Amino acid sequence: MRSACQLAVVLVVAASSACTAIGPRTISRDRFDYQDALSRSMQEQMLVNLVKMRYGDAPVFLDVASVINSYSIEGEVSLAGGNEQGFTRSFYGGTARYGDRPTITYTPIQGDAFARSILAPIPPRLVFTFIQAGYQIDYVMRLTVRAINGVYNSSQVGTRRLEADKEFYPLLNALHRIQVSNKVQLYLEAGETEKDTVLFFDIPYSSEDYQDELQLVVKTLGLDPTAPRYALRYAAIPQNPREFAVLTRSLFEVFNDVASQISVPEEDVKLRRVLATTAERGLANPDLPAERFGQPPINIRATVDRPADAAVAVRHRGSWFSIADTDVRSKRLFGFLLLLYGLSEGQGATGGPIITVPAK
Numbered sequence: 124m125r126s127a128c129q130l131a132v133v134l135v136v137a138a139s140s141a142c143t144a145i146g147p148r149t150i151s152r153d154r155f156d157y158q159d160a161l162s163r164s165m166q167e168q169m170l171v172n173l174v175k176m177r178y179g180d181a182p183v184f185l186d187v188a189s190v191i192n193s194y195s196i197e198g199e200v201s202l203a204g205g206n207e208q209g210f211t212r213s214f215y216g217g218t219a220r221y222g223d224r225p226t227i228t229y230t231p232i233q234g235d236a237f238a239r240s241i242l243a244p245i246p247p248r249l250v251f252t253f254i255q256a257g258y259q260i261d262y263v264m265r266l267t268v269r270a271i272n273g274v275y276n277s278s279q280v281g282t283r284r285l286e287a288d289k290e291f292y293p294l295l296n297a298l299h300r301i302q303v304s305n306k307v308q309l310y311l312e313a314g315e316t317e318k319d320t321v322l323f324f325d326i327p328y329s330s331e332d333y334q335d336e337l338q339l340v341v342k343t344l345g346l347d348p349t350a351p352r353y354a355l356r357y358a359a360i361p362q363n364p365r366e367f368a369v370l371t372r373s374l375f376e377v378f379n380d381v382a383s384q385i386s387v388p389e390e391d392v393k394l395r396r397v398l399a400t401t402a403e404r405g406l407a408n409p410d411l412p413a414e415r416f417g418q419p420p421i422n423i424r425a426t427v428d429r430p431a432d433a434a435v436a437v438r439h440r441g442s443w444f445s446i447a448d449t450d451v452r453s454k455r456l457f458g459f460l461l462l463l464y465g466l467s468e469g470q471g472a473t474g475g476p477i478i479t480v481p482a483k
Contacts, residue, residue, distance in 0.1 A: 157190055163435075169461055171437040173423065174444045176382040178397050184232040184241070191226045240374065240467050247357050247369040248311065248320045249466065253459075255310050260302045261295035262456060266377055266420055267463070270370040272344040273360050277403050278376065279383040284401050294343045296411050297336035306332050311355070320355040322367050374467050381460070384419035388427075388442050396440070414452070421446065421453045421460075 164187075172182035232240065250267050254260045269276055274294060277287040301307045312321045341348050347364040358368040372380070384400060392399045407417040429436055429443045434454050436445035446453050 161187060161190075165461060166435040166457070167437050169457070169464065170423070170435055170444060170446070171439060173378060173382045174385060174437065174439045176379055177385045177387065178391075178440065182378070184237075186230050186232060188228040188230040189226075190228075242373050242375050243467075244357065244373050245371045245377075245463070245467060247355050247367075247371055250369065250371060251309075251311055251320075251322060251355065253463075254302075258459065259299060260309075261299040261415060262420070262459070264295055264298070266380070266456070266459070267372055268369060269372050269376070270359055272346075272366075272368050274343060277380075277406075278372075279380050282398055284383065284403060286404055289405065290343050292405065292408055292411055292416055293339065296416065297339045297343075299415070300336050301333055301340065304333050307337070322353045322355040323351070374464060377460070377463070381419075381421050381423075384421075385423040385444065386425050388425050391440065391442075421456050422450055423453075 168184065172184065175182050245267050250263060253263050264271070265276065269278060271294075274290050275285075275288045276291055278285045302309070308323065310323050312323065337348075340346070344367070345361065345364055346353070350365045352365075354366045356362075356366055356368050357371065359370045361368040384403075386400055387397050391397045407413065411417075423444055423446055424430075425442045425444050427442065429438070430445050430447070432448050433443075433445035434448040434450075435457070436443055438444075446457055448454070
């Protein structure tokens with residue numbers, strides 16, 4: 124019986140220690156494990172949806188709404204004894220159970236939520252908020268803007284690609300040079316009403332630095348160089364020279380534009396599964412930096428085998444599509460897409476059925 128009591132004490136102590144470990148000590152492990160899994164799945168979902176759009180398939184966005192993880196530990200000690208023909212016999216034993224039962228809730232983005240977050244135009248204020256936060260202005264505007272003050276970006280309409288106006292890429296290059304010079308301040312403030320946004324774009328003509336770029340921006344956009352501020356509006360054409368009229372894309376347009384320039388296997392083109400990739404004419408302008416204007420916004424390659432150097436890779440229709448880990452530019456812009464999707468998705472209410480999968 125003494126051994127049985129000792130076993131009981133050991134089990135109680137073990138259970139107490141396990142309960143202590145299950146609480147606070149699981150936070151760091153679970154937090155980073157789930158963070159890594161969610162980050163990886165978000166990247167793969169975005170990439171596979173871009174590839175689906177390249178092949179003319181419908182994209183499906185399934186967000187993880189909640190993750191609830193519960194742990195349990197149970198212990199049991201049994202003791203028994205008796206006399207049999209002068210002998211005393213003792214029987215003792217113990218059982219322990221440990222459970223880790225995460226419940227993950229998935230929410231499809233569809234219906235009204237899909238229309239508001241994916242099909243609705245991106246608010247111009249959000250575009251310039253990214254720029255004010257330090258994102259490169261030419262990359263942001265190339266991806267999110269359809270037109271600014273009547274100067275049009277390229278666009279993918281169905282199977283046809285519309286070319287950008289000849290002034291668009293030189294305008295982006297001039298804005299980028301002005302941005303990195305720190306000679307011109309560009310920032311947002313609230314206007315007279317909550318819906319109005321004022322864009323401060325300081326144009327110091329007293330300075331001789333970047334005069335060519337400043338004059339190109341003023342001339343191309345038809346701005347009043349003496350104005351201290353400009354109204355920021357969602358529109359195709361400005362009403363006056365003191366206005367930035369920005370016609371933004373929807374997320375669907377952004378995704379479709381990126382998807383249209385994904386490289387695909389020649390075999391799929393021959394079998395008419397997908398159209399051949401059409402390079403945008405005028406993108407590789409010899410007068411502009413080739414590293415920014417000589418290639419698609421995000422380089423996504425197709426290979427037979429999974430590449431060893433992929434930052435993110437997905438398999439679709441028998442091929443692997445990936446972004447190289449050494450392609451820092453593409454990785455940054457892909458991360459920008461994920462952030463843009465997250466912010467735009469948060470503007471609309473989530474709709475559709477909820478799928479709860481208990482993982483045992």
